[in-house]
Amino acid sequence: MALILNGDAELWAIVLLSLKVSIFAVLIAALIGMPVGAALAVARFPGRRAMIVLMNALMGFPPVVVGLLVYLMLSRSGPLGVLELLYTPTAMIIAQVVLVTPIVAALTRQVIEMLAEEYSEQLRSLGVSRLASVPVLLWDARLALITALLAGFGRAIAEVGAVIIVGGNINHVTRVMTTTIALETSKGNLALALALGAILIGIAIAVNAMVSAVSLRAEQEGLRHA
Amino acid sequence: MIRNFLRAALLSLGLAAPAFAEEPFIVVQSTTSTQNSGLLDYILPGFEAETGIDVRVVAVGTGQAIRNAVNGDGDVLLVHAKQAEDQFVADGWGVERFDVMYNDFVLVGPKSDPAKVKGGADIVAALTAVAEAEAPFASRGDDSGTHKAEMRHWTAAEVDPTAASGAWYRETGSGMGATLNVASGMDAYVLTDRATWQSFGNRGNLEVMVEGDPRLFNQYGVILVNPDKHPRVRAAAGQRFIDWLTGPDGQAAIASYKLDGQQLFFPNASGS
Amino acid sequence: MRDMLCDTASSLFVRNLRVVRNGKALLNVSRLSLDGPGPTLILGPNGAGKSLLLRCLHGLIEPDQGRVEQDGTPLTDRHKAQQAMVFQQPVLLRRSVAANLDFVLKRQGLPRGARKLRIESLLAEGGLEGKARQPARSLSGGEAQRLAILRALALDPETLFLDEPTSALDPNATQMIERMILRASSRGVRIVMVTHDIGQARRLAADIVMMQGGHVVEHGLAKQVLNAPQSDAARRYLAGGLVT
Numbered sequence A: 001m002a003l004i005l006n007g008d009a010e011l012w013a014i015v016l017l018s019l020k021v022s023i024f025a026v027l028i029a030a031l032i033g034m035p036v037g038a039a040l041a042v043a044r045f046p047g048r049r050a051m052i053v054l055m056n057a058l059m060g061f062p063p064v065v066v067g068l069l070v071y072l073m074l075s076r077s078g079p080l081g082v083l084e085l086l087y088t089p090t091a092m093i094i095a096q097v098v099l100v101t102p103i104v105a106a107l108t109r110q111v112i113e114m115l116a117e118e119y120s121e122q123l124r125s126l127g128v129s130r131l132a133s134v135p136v137l138l139w140d141a142r143l144a145l146i147t148a149l150l151a152g153f154g155r156a157i158a159e160v161g162a163v164i165i166v167g168g169n170i171n172h173v174t175r176v177m178t179t180t181i182a183l184e185t186s187k188g189n190l191a192l193a194l195a196l197g198a199i200l201i202g203i204a205i206a207v208n209a210m211v212s213a214v215s216l217r218a219e220q221e222g223l224r225h226a
Numbered sequence B: 001m002i003r004n005f006l007r008a009a010l011l012s013l014g015l016a017a018p019a020f021a022e023e024p025f026i027v028v029q030s031t032t033s034t035q036n037s038g039l040l041d042y043i044l045p046g047f048e049a050e051t052g053i054d055v056r057v058v059a060v061g062t063g064q065a066i067r068n069a070v071n072g073d074g075d076v077l078l079v080h081a082k083q084a085e086d087q088f089v090a091d092g093w094g095v096e097r098f099d100v101m102y103n104d105f106v107l108v109g110p111k112s113d114p115a116k117v118k119g120g121a122d123i124v125a126a127l128t129a130v131a132e133a134e135a136p137f138a139s140r141g142d143d144s145g146t147h148k149a150e151m152r153h154w155t156a157a158e159v160d161p162t163a164a165s166g167a168w169y170r171e172t173g174s175g176m177g178a179t180l181n182v183a184s185g186m187d188a189y190v191l192t193d194r195a196t197w198q199s200f201g202n203r204g205n206l207e208v209m210v211e212g213d214p215r216l217f218n219q220y221g222v223i224l225v226n227p228d229k230h231p232r233v234r235a236a237a238g239q240r241f242i243d244w245l246t247g248p249d250g251q252a253a254i255a256s257y258k259l260d261g262q263q264l265f266f267p268n269a270s271g272s
Numbered sequence C: 001m002r003d004m005l006c007d008t009a010s011s012l013f014v015r016n017l018r019v020v021r022n023g024k025a026l027l028n029v030s031r032l033s034l035d036g037p038g039p040t041l042i043l044g045p046n047g048a049g050k051s052l053l054l055r056c057l058h059g060l061i062e063p064d065q066g067r068v069e070q071d072g073t074p075l076t077d078r079h080k081a082q083q084a085m086v087f088q089q090p091v092l093l094r095r096s097v098a099a100n101l102d103f104v105l106k107r108q109g110l111p112r113g114a115r116k117l118r119i120e121s122l123l124a125e126g127g128l129e130g131k132a133r134q135p136a137r138s139l140s141g142g143e144a145q146r147l148a149i150l151r152a153l154a155l156d157p158e159t160l161f162l163d164e165p166t167s168a169l170d171p172n173a174t175q176m177i178e179r180m181i182l183r184a185s186s187r188g189v190r191i192v193m194v195t196h197d198i199g200q201a202r203r204l205a206a207d208i209v210m211m212q213g214g215h216v217v218e219h220g221l222a223k224q225v226l227n228a229p230q231s232d233a234a235r236r237y238l239a240g241g242l243v244t
């Protein structure tokens, strides 16, 4: 605890990098996952069911496997080796995007599909086409979608298996909270590992507080789904 | 084109700065023992100050470090598994192998010492006693340099501990630190490099049982990843690091690193 | 019924309409004109097919046979755009009261200033002044239904369909909504409204369509149907309705 309170600069740099990487990953995952999820909720095409099943399966994909796949892509002997992204924060963002996008897409689909059911006749009555209904639904589901993004952020920031493979846990470059915890635990340095664990739990609590604040607001505004 | 775009986009986000910083850097694939012991944190600032080259260390098991280097994901390999290193060079992945330093392994175990091996200096006799007593033994079980060394000693003792896998012989499949945590938790014997042991903070009931056997000698080598195989290898900077590490400055730095007053690594580069 | 045609510019007509589900005809209406001199109220017991008919008229359901005609041609998208519908359960967007109205006005391409003025006058029309900023989903049942009607009126529809809009409301809220409907009717909006409330039919209807079992059993001027029903089904329904 003293470590946290003393505001050790190195420690805070690690916390900051963790936050940066995961926030960017979630933003990118939102840009990809939300339209995909909404499209799956609204559009009807062959293979849609299969895509939903696949997406739900990807939600539970083991991070280590994701890390390995991203490593194979970014390795100098992999197809994207020329980008020289391995062992950079960007590589960690990519791995987290792969982990989080299915979560965002799957939750978006669920939320939008429920809302679409409620809205569909009314929107058709107002002459809104299926395609034009997507932004309407996304906007009206905004609070539930924020909750989905926070869930994705929770998964991203607490993840270690993928980022340690593609980031390499390099001091001052790609060392984030979870990889530091892994390293310090392996050194038997349990105090520092626990201090970082406490910060991570603090972040988890903050995220959950935000989720419940969002839900409360939804309740007050009658935005809950029927 | 794409790369420039990415770089600009990421730089603007303040994220890629460490990755694309103008200061030159090399990636060293190394083992957890060099990093966890604190040796690299101690000696690298000297090199970085002298050359302006940032050394980025990826610390994994020896086996994985070599595989990563084969893929070209590193400029320099610094590990301790001589046979595998020679193979790496023979296969053309590395340019040339140089001795850097050695440390030694120790057998640690619980103070209660159920196999009665404390104070001995014969690792093979000690392992035989552990097997006979069926005393708990934690093994890396991860194909690392330490694991390979351990298996050599079992072979010499004519014991196949994997027959007792899951019983008294426990394979953690993880790094040295994680395996020490397991041993500390279950009062098991475990073979560890002295450096990791010396800096390990969670010893519990464990203490050194057997040390000083010449067969516990642990040689580190350094190799430049072959730029003929991977053109993007930062060969010049990597070679500079190797020259420094095996030269007088690097060797002196290694010798001067002490933990709790004890020297952990002994430089023995042939050039010095 | 053609003879009941009055000053409405266009005609709305149902020809040989059949909706079949699972081999059962849920709706079977051979001829029905919806061009009465004032509000047309559709009356009948639960399950009579009233909502189904309304959805067909609005083009939300494609009939299995027959068609709905406006001005002598099958219903087109342009026709549908001149219709609006208020559902039994108001479906309000999860936005403010004003934003619910703005959503419709924006789609009509009205400039910002005009939309603002229009929203103000609509809110006044529905007695929702001062509620513009309130989240629509936090309105009371009566307020929510009034907003749903205002949003429908914001489309400037030629025809307004209402499906039991007051069935869940108290007498006071019901009265406010009935007044809004009568005002719209007097402005020339064709009103086609489903109800199971005979009193409401008496208060609002110019003509009444009685339905049962997917059929139109009687259609005539309100006074005539309510006071001297011709069919047994209508007589029974009115008798039962009057008792309760």
Ligand SMILES: Nc1ncnc2c1ncn2[C@@H]1O[C@H](COP(=O)(O)OP(=O)(O)O)[C@@H](O)[C@H]1O
Pocket (backbone or CB within 6 Å): C021, C026, C044, C045, C046, C047, C048, C049, C050, C051, C052, C053
């Ligand atoms: N999509 C559907 N599939 C099968 N049956 C339906 C469907 N929609 C309505 N029905 C049936 O059609 C009948 C008429 O329904 P409805 O028009 O809602 O009655 P109401 O007159 O009470 O509004 C009911 O028996 C209802 O169960």
Ligand SMILES: [Mg+2]
Pocket (backbone or CB within 6 Å): C050, C051, C052, C163
């Ligand atoms: Mg109905």
